[in-house]
Amino acid sequence: MKNYTKISDINNLNQTIKDAIQLKVNPFQYQSLGKQKTLVMLFFNSSLRTRLSTEKAAKQLGMDVMILNVNDAWNLEFEDGAIMKMDKSEHVKEAAQVISQYADIIAIRAFPTLIDKQKDTSEFVLNSFLKYTSVPIVNMESATAHPLQALADAITIEELKSLAKPKVVLSWAPHPKALPQAVANSFIEMMQYLDVDLTITHPKGYELSNNVVKNTKVSYHQNEALKDADFVYVKNWSSYKHYGEILSQDSNWMMTKTKLGTAKFMHCLPVRRNSVVEDAVLDSEQSVVIQQANNRTFSAQIVLKQILENL
Ligand SMILES: CCC[C@H](NC(=O)CCC(=O)O)C(=O)O
Ligand SMILES: NC(=O)OP(=O)(O)O
Helix, strand or coil, X not given: CCCECCHHHCCCHHHHHHHHHHHCCCCXXXXXXXXXXXXXXXXXXXXXXXXXXXXHHHHHCCCEEEEEEHHHCCCEECCCCXXXXXXXXXXXXXXXXXXXXXXXXXXXXXXXXXXXXXXXXXXXXXXXXXXXXXXXXXXXXXXXXXXXXXXXXXXXXXXXXCCCCCEEEEEECCCCCCCCCHHHHHHHHHXXXXXXXXXXXXXXXXXXXXXXXXXXXXXXXXXXXXXXXXXXXXXXXXXXXXXXXXXXXXXXXXXXXXXXXCCEEECXXXXXXXXXXXXXXXXXXXXXXXXXXXXXXXXXXXXXXXXXXXX
């Protein structure tokens, strides 16, 4: 593996999931692989799980880690040919090349603007670093994708499924802020690779990109969609059609114990209790969100391992 910016960068997904689960038995079995190698993690946005789990993963491989909140450095210009007389101090062309001098692998988190659909869809931040860095890039959530989260979700379902082909439901839930489509996009893409029966359910107006949904079942009726589910993945996203807009905050879409039935509850976290999901669900045995968060270390570690092996 050269870069991990999208799920399709993984050559053999099923084997990678198995290898990640095996890593958990002895997380330090490859700690010579990363010796004298440095991971630089760049955050344009907040993080708890991604920041801690990716650093942990790198250190379990013997890597050194440097973390930069990019907004504490210089305001970067991403437009080629820009006349830089305003508020941008440095062009990504220099910043990316300079960081490449310090890093063997660069990991980046850069959320979408949720204003400029074309810019967000072009993945201008991630692709600028891909263009101007000389080292591998790992996506820690970009404008349209969160492949490390999706790999952790796949590991979790593989560990917990009791059926060969479980029914998985991705359900929208209300949220006070306009959130990215990235987590939903990558979860859907990951489930399409795996042998699961996937249904997406959301209110009208929250249709995700056809390039993501493809021929996956979509229902506007949450209760119907949730019937006989084995795993229920709940996530808010803002409208894609009416880009970045909050069209509904209908609390009838909040996940409850009653709606959940006997299914396992999944969420990438952070989660708004009693807005996205009621306390009773998160506090129940059916919630697997902590296992998901733990698996973030092993999704990052198996990705970094495959990149290190290819350096
Ligand atoms: C891993 C999820 C990161 C991000 N979530 C948020 O920004 C939630 C922020 C909040 O609830 O205030 C998202 O939805 O993409
Ligand atoms: N799930 C996830 O990526 O969490 P953070 O935003 O806290 O990193």
